[in-house]
Amino acid sequence: MAEVQFMRNLIIETPSVPGNFAKVATAIGQLSGDIGDIQTIKVGTLSTIRDVTVQCTSEEQLAKIVEAIHDIGSGIQVLAVTDDVLHAHEGGKIQMKGKFEIRSLGDLRRVYTPGVANVCKVIYDDPEQANYFTSISNTVAIVTDGTAILGLGNIGPVAGMPVMEGKAVLFDQFAGISGIPILLDTSNPDEVVETVKHIHKGFGGILLEDIGSPHCFEIEERLKAELPIPVMHDDQHGTAVVTLASVLSACRQSGVDLSNSVVGQIGLGAAGLAISRMLMNYGVKKMYGVDRNEAALERLKNFGGSTLPSVEELMETCDIVIATTGVEGLIKPEMVRKGQIILALSNPNAEIQPEVALKAGAAFAADGRQVNNVLGFPGIFRGTLNAQAKEITYPMLIAAALAILDSTKPGDLVPHPLDPMVHAKVASAVERVANESKG
Numbered sequence: 001m002a003e004v005q006f007m008r009n010l011i012i013e014t015p016s017v018p019g020n021f022a023k024v025a026t027a028i029g030q031l032s033g034d035i036g037d038i039q040t041i042k043v044g045t046l047s048t049i050r051d052v053t054v055q056c057t058s059e060e061q062l063a064k065i066v067e068a069i070h071d072i073g074s075g076i077q078v079l080a081v082t083d084d085v086l087h088a089h090e091g092g093k094i095q096m097k098g099k100f101e102i103r104s105l106g107d108l109r110r111v112y113t114p115g116v117a118n119v120c121k122v123i124y125d126d127p128e129q130a131n132y133f134t135s136i137s138n139t140v141a142i143v144t145d146g147t148a149i150l151g152l153g154n155i156g157p158v159a160g161m162p163v164m165e166g167k168a169v170l171f172d173q174f175a176g177i178s179g180i181p182i183l184l185d186t187s188n189p190d191e192v193v194e195t196v197k198h199i200h201k202g203f204g205g206i207l208l209e210d211i212g213s214p215h216c217f218e219i220e221e222r223l224k225a226e227l228p229i230p231v232m233h234d235d236q237h238g239t240a241v242v243t244l245a246s247v248l249s250a251c252r253q254s255g256v257d258l259s260n261s262v263v264g265q266i267g268l269g270a271a272g273l274a275i276s277r278m279l280m281n282y283g284v285k286k287m288y289g290v291d292r293n294e295a296a297l298e299r300l301k302n303f304g305g306s307t308l309p310s311v312e313e314l315m316e317t318c319d320i321v322i323a324t325t326g327v328e329g330l331i332k333p334e335m336v337r338k339g340q341i342i343l344a345l346s347n348p349n350a351e352i353q354p355e356v357a358l359k360a361g362a363a364f365a366a367d368g369r370q371v372n373n374v375l376g377f378p379g380i381f382r383g384t385l386n387a388q389a390k391e392i393t394y395p396m397l398i399a400a401a402l403a404i405l406d407s408t409k410p411g412d413l414v415p416h417p418l419d420p421m422v423h424a425k426v427a428s429a430v431e432r433v434a435n436e437s438k439g
Helices: 020-030 059-071 084-088 105-111 116-125 127-133 161-175 189-202 215-226 234-254 270-282 294-302 311-317 354-359 377-386 394-406 420-437
Strands: 006-015 034-043 047-056 077-082 139-144 178-183 205-208 231-233 262-266 286-290 320-323 341-344 364-367
Touching (some): 006 020, 006 084, 020 034, 189 215, 205 234, 215 231, 215 234, 215 270, 231 377, 234 270, 234 377, 262 311, 354 364, 377 420, 394 420
Parallel strands (some): 139 205, 205 231, 262 320, 320 341
Antiparallel strands (some): 006 077
16 A cells, blocks of 8 residues: 655764754655654763664665755764664564473473373363463464565565564554464465465464455455454454544544545555445445546445546545555645545555645645554454454444544544553453444
8 A cells, every 4th residue: 555664773963052953853854754763872062972763765765864964064964874673673573482481390291291181181072162271262363475565565475474473563562462473375365265264273363464455355255254263354454443543533623524424535455445345334325436446446336335437526526535545646736625634544655745735725634654553453353352253343343443533632643552551442342342242
């Protein structure tokens, strides 16, 4: 959906004169660099040295930023460019670790032979006991074929492993779930489905990740139909949950009723189609979409949406516009209709910059920098596993979106992804709805 960003750390020295770092920040911002963490390394009598994390889209952009900082003059200089991201990935980000230390023969006998044989017999007699005496019920397979890795595209499953490890870290930190990456050396839907079916007994749920369109649709639908455990494609439904929360937040700030609004979706890939389906399930009555791919348009119509022939006509027709095309500048200022809500979610370069949309008359505008799937999937699976649900339904996903909205502070689009209370609220909401559905 978007071009991938990478991070570099700039070690910057500035003379100890008020306003010098502001000049540095301005130089970075003027070249569309995104400043992250700032750590002061040394405060001296004459100068200050800081470690500044900067997100870029290319080495060329980074070089221009470094040059611009040097060009400020006044003794301001970049001492070094480092990469903490690669350093953090050395040896991988996850490991399998036991919960018990083996310090005696008695310990060994309890966790392995001969004691473990009794536990195996208990599960053999009653397979449901595996939920209590193994880690299966708290383990999710993170399955990818590597065909849609971030904004990099089809780079293969091994190159996508750092993403899968990152997902596992987030599962662990925010939901206490063990996420296990599964790398598939095939994109054939039949082979993917059969492989996952053969391994599913070791997992409490399946998270499909970075599987490209259109085969992602068939794979998810078939697995949902054929497996007795919950399956979710995060690029579809995780994105859709956080987007629904974002749209509701924008509507709340603008005094707009989403259910009675005309909504348009520009781009009907995996994320765009899922967003459209989520909004219709929430209650949007008039849902329009536009895409260059005829098959994508047919998929939307099959789910109850309508299509329009062009971006221009969609912009004229719709009160709320969501874009997930990855095409920078696709929405021109002259297309904006006064009072529209516009969420141009492609990263790092939106279809229209929020400030441009607002200047053109939009009532509310935002880009995709805050719309992060991490707000959704950990809590969704925590709640699903807690309820021992066999599937993840739209009422459960809508409950997750409403929990995110409820956690959003006034003036913010969505809550901070590192707020642990957000994930707890999402898990609780999903678990409640899942249990209610059991009747």
